[in-house]
Amino acid sequence: MRTGSGRGAARGRAAGRTGQAEPERRAAEATIAGRWLVLGKDGRLTAYARTRAGLLRWTETRPGGPRWTGPDFFPVPDLTHVSVAQGADTYVHFLGRREVRTGDGPPAVDIVHAIQYQTGRPVTEWRSLGNPHKDREKAARFGAPVGVVGATGRVHVFVRNAGRGLMLRREAPSGKWEPWADLKGSGVEDGPAAVAHASGRIEVLAGCDESALWWRQEEADGDFRQEPGIPVRVAPGTAAVLETAPDRGTYYWTDRDGGQLVAHRPGEWVIPLGGTPSGDPVAVLRAVIDGYDCTVLAHRDADGHVMLAACGTENEQAGLWWSPTGERCLGAPALALDGHGRIVLALVGPDGALRVARQSAGTGLALDPAVGV
8 A cells, every 4th residue: 555645540340351352253343433543651552443242452562563462352232332532641541322221111321431551451341421311211312422531631521412412521630520511502413523632621523403513621621611603514423633733623524515524723714625435534643744744634435445645734725635545444444653653544444354554664655555453
């Protein structure tokens, strides 16, 4: 492949085993939401995906690869959605929407949380964060969680509620969980995009029926303030965000009307990026290429092919060109820097196996051929 261009959470008992997955559970059925390719404190990459029965994990054997172990399998019953978030301490947080059916009537729904503290180590037990709705009918309509970790290690969980407003639950400075807070809003879709800036300040954007709603903190660990809505139409579940300047995020999503990717920094114009995305979020990464601060993007197109592009950071208006990688995938691809600072593209192939392509030597953005793990 060559293309040119929790803090405070108690350490629970391990959930599931860390040996090889059983044969029938080796194949991933879907990727998980969020940045599912992460770099640990020891310089090794870890990738995550899921089956209907639980979580799969692949781990580099040493920084920079090329060998990996896995997939390790962690059984997690009754989850309809899983997302991942990583803090500056490199702890990996998993957030799931659990739906348990017990006879007639709507299912019992709650949000659950687990942590992986170190690369290759077990995942803690999944602990319930509850559901703010006491009425079971409303509770069953509670959405899928998205998480972000602040600079001080506090986990923030955002979920669409039954009335289609946005709810927040976060860790207190003591490490205990604060009650659910209603951030208001209306018409919110699942899949908000949240970012923790290097300053510690967090912001979140949620697509709605006819616009996008935007909340942000005025200071790290502070309260969230809803900003004026943005008159754009975000295709549900396609929003992503990247810090592209101090305390400023660039949001990317698929335009609901035109079907193409766009970039936007609140207060500026929407910038068309082209492409024919499949309905998943685009993967975004800042990296230095040939001495320049660049943004690398990867998405799955409508035919399942992985497309790659790069541009100068905050210079999307100069244009970018999508190049095919020759790979097909399930769900969204992922991007990360490895322990040697090289760009890595990861994807789950149609066979459910992990495939990885790493930046090659030379100028420009060029990746070696993807290899199966």
